[in-house]
Amino acid sequence: MRFLTCMPRVLLLAFLSFQSLSLSANELVVGLAAPITSLDPHYHNLTPNISVAKQVFEPLFLTDAFQNLKPGLAESWRNIDPLTYEIKLRKGVKWHDGSPFVAEDVLASFKRIPDVPNSPASFALYVRQITEATAPDAHTLILKTAKPYTGLIRDLNSAQIVPKAVAESAKTEDFNSGKAMIGTGPYKFVEYKPGDRVVFARNDEYWGGKGDWTTVQMRMIANNAARVAALLAGDLQMIENVPTPDVKRLSSNKDLAIAQAVSNRIIYLHMDSNRTKNSPFVRTADGKPMEEANPLTDPRVRRAISKAMNRDVIVERIMETVAVPAGQLIAEQFFGTSKNLPVEKYDPEGAKKLLAEAGYPNGFQLTLHAPNNRYINDEKIAQAVAQFLTRVGIVTKLETMPSNIFFSRGSKLEFSFMLAGWASESGDPSSPLRSLLGTYDATTGTGAANRGRFSSPELDALTTDAMIEIDEAKRGAKLALASEKAIELMGIVPLHYEVSVWGTRANLTYAARADQYTLAHEVKIKK
C-alpha cells in the first residue's frame, strides 16, 4: 500500500467530492473487522456479535469509553444488604414495537440467557450468581445472590435485555430472520445478510436522543488491506481495527481521521507454575531436561524475564507506537488499577544478576509458544521476546501456531512458556485476577484461563476480599492492592496494552472505546 502516498491528489480529491454527492448525507457505512455468527444477543459470547447487538439491544447500565458505568435502562442501583441489590429502572422507555419497557422484560431476559440451545459460548456466567430475581413493581428489580459478589452489576453489562414475549418464545433463528430483533437501542434492525452486512434504521423514539444517521450499514470485511482500501475509495465512512502499519498513513491523509484509545486487552507472558520439575520446554543451559527444578516457579527468574523485556522497543518498532507499555493487569485509566505500578524498566544487567542469584548464572533454555493469528502482530512480538531473553542468557526458541491449535494445547498444559492476551470484559482488574491468576478451581470457577496454573493463596485472599467489598471506592482500592500483589509475585509478565483504532472520514468523530465496540450512535458528524 506504500504507493498510495504518491497517488495523484487531484484525482483523489475529484473522486471524493463526487462520492460525497452520491452518498446520502445521513447514511453511515462501517467496515467491521470480523463477521458475526448470529444476531441472537444471548447466543454467542463474542466481541463482534456483542458489538452488533448493541446497536439494537441494551443491557441495564451503559458504559463510557473506559467502561465506567452510567445510567441506561437502569437509572440507579444500591445494596440493601450484601446479598441483595435493588435496581431502579428508567420510566417511559419503549421497545421498537412500541410497547413499554418494564421489569418483567428484564426478568424474562435473565431467564433466557442460560437457556439458549446449542450455544457455543453462552452468557450464563454473567447471571449465574443471581439466585432470585423479583420485580416488586414495573420499574424496580430486586436481585439476590447466594454469597456476597460485587462483580454482579458489571457482569450484567453483558446481559442484553429483550422483550418478555421474545425472551419466552424466540429461538436463535428468529433473531437471524429479524422477527425477534426488537430492542430498546438507538437503532432498529432492517436486514441481515450472513457474512456480508447488517443494516439498521434510526430509532427516532430512542430515550437517549436521536442519532446522527437515518440508516447504518455494517459490512463485514475481515481482510485488513481490503477494509482500508474501501475506506480510501469512499465506499465506507468508517472502519474498525486499522492495521498498525496504516495508522500513520491514514492520519496524515487530510480526508480521513483516526480515533484511538487504549483497549482493555493486555498482552502478557504466562509461565508454567504447575510443575516443580521437568517442565516440558525448559532445558538446562547445555540442553538436558531439567530434572531437579522448574526455574519458572522462582519469582526471581520471573522478575528477571520481566526486566529482560524492552517494552519500548516492542511498542515503537513492532506496534509502530499503536500500543502502550504495560505495568499491571489493565491500563491505568480503568477502575481499580494501582498508581504504584510503573512499567518495569528494561534492565538486562539486573536480569542477569537475578538469574545468577536464583542459581542460573549460565541461564537455561526455553521454548516460547505463541499464536500467530490472534493478537495484533503476535508473531513479531514473540520473536522480539525470544531475542530479549536470549540476550540475558535464557536461550529461547520460538514456536508459533494458529490460535485454534495454540489454545487447545495451552489448556492441556502442554507448554512451559506462552505469549497470550487478555481482555477484561469487566473493565477492571477483577477479570484477570479471577480467571488468569486465580488458583484453578472448578468448584468456584476461578482460574479457568490460568494456563500456567499460577497459584498464590495470598493473592486469592486479596482477590476474594475485593470481590465481596460493597463500597465502590474501597473495592477499587482493594482491586489495586491485589494487582500490586499479582505483579510483585509476577504471576504473569505484562508486556503492553493493545490500542483500538478506528479510521473515519474527516468529517466524523468517534469517541474511541476501550471495549472495542463500534457503536453507530456514538459516531457523530462534525458540526
Place this chain on the structure above:
Amino acid sequence: MFVFIMRRLSQTAVVLLVTSLLVFAGLFVVGDPVEILISPDADQIERERARVALGLDKPGWMQYLLFLKNALSGDLGKSFVYGRPALEVIFERMPATLELATVAMLISILVGIPLGLYAGLKPDSKISKAIMAISIVGFSLPTFWVGLMLIMLFAVQLGWLPSTGRGPTTEFLGMKLSIVHWDGLKYAILPGINLALFKLSLIIRLTRAQVRENVLLDYIRFARAKGLRKSRILGVHLLKNIMIPLVTVIGLELGSVIAFAIVTESIFAWPGMGKLVIDSIFQLDRPVVVAYLMITVLMFVVINLVIDILYSVLDPRVRLSAAKN
C-alpha cells in the same frame, strides 16, 4: 451408459466416506473447538456446558459414528458456530459463490478461446506475442496482489467500480442473485476478473497449443483442399477437435473456481462459501468443514461425469463403456 453412471456413483460413496473420516480425524487432532468458541471469561462450569451442548463430551469414535448415522439420513450435523444445520449454512452462501464462478468462467472462456485461436493461427504477429506475454503475467502474479491492485486502480484511484462486497440481490429462478442487474453486476466485475485471470491465461495457452498442433494435421489440409470456407474449417472442424482437452480443463477449473475461490472472496469481502470454509477451519467448526468438503467431492465427481459424457458427444470414437478400464 446407465451402468457407467451407477458404477461412478458407487465409487463416489466410497470417496465420500473416506473424505469424511479424514476430515473428521484431522480436525479432531488440530484442537478442541470449545477452546476457540468459548469466551475467555468463561469458567469451568460454562466450558463443560458448551462441551456437552456441542456433543464434544463423547469419545471421538462415538462422535464419528453418530455423525455417520445422521449423515445416512441426510443430516450432516449442526454448525458449532452458527447453531444451524451445516448444509443450510453452506447453501445460503452458495449462490454468491456460483455467480462469482460463472462470471469468472464466462470471462475466461469468452476472452480466452478467441485470443488463443488468434495466437495459434497467427503465431508470428505482434499481437499474438503480446497476448502470450500477458498470459504469462496472468499465470505468475499472485491472486491476492492482483486483487489489491485492481481495487487500488479501479476503486480507489479511478472510482469506476465499488471496492468490495456483493451488490443488491434480486430473486431470480428461486435464487437470490446479484448479477442479473447492473447495480449488482458491477460489484462482481473486479472479483470476477481477479478470479478469471489465472484460468484465462491457462485457456489462452492451451487453445493456442492445440491450434498450432491441429492446423498441421491432414484433416485441416484436406478440408482446405476441398475448398471449404475458412470460417467453417475454423468453427466446425478445428474447434471441435481442440475442444476435448479444453473441456477437461475448463471442467476441472470450474470445480476449483467454485470450491477454492477463498483468496478472491476474502480480498473482495465476497460473502461466499470460500470465506465461510476458511472461517470454519479457524473456528474448528467441524460439521461445516466436513459438509463443505463432501459437497466439494460430490461436485468434482459430477463435473467429471459430465466431462466424460461430453467427450462422447464431441468425439464419436470415445465410448463410455471404455471408461471401465
